[in-house]
Amino acid sequence: MYERTTSQGTPSIPTWVTLHTWLRERMQELVQWALEAEVRELLGRARYQRRAEVNGGRGTGGTCTGRVLRQMDRGATSAS
Secondary structure, three states: OOOOOOOOOOOOOHHHHHHHHHHHHHHHHHHHHHHHHHHHHOOOOOOOOOOOOOOOOOOOOOOOOEOOOOOOOOOOOOOO
16 A cells, blocks of 8 residues: 655664663773873873983993992901
């Protein structure tokens, strides 16, 4: 008799599934932002920013790994 000319596509109003997906993505973004802010505050620098040199760097007593080279004092002994 009558032929349907419009298709039954997705409704224009959001469903609970799409709303749940959207809300979950926004919450993940919020948690990620908060964690990055805490790490930035803890480290005192941005995520990929280099930190200040720790033990003077090369040529000033430290090594490139941050270890400090020390010499033992072999002349001092304590006799108790």
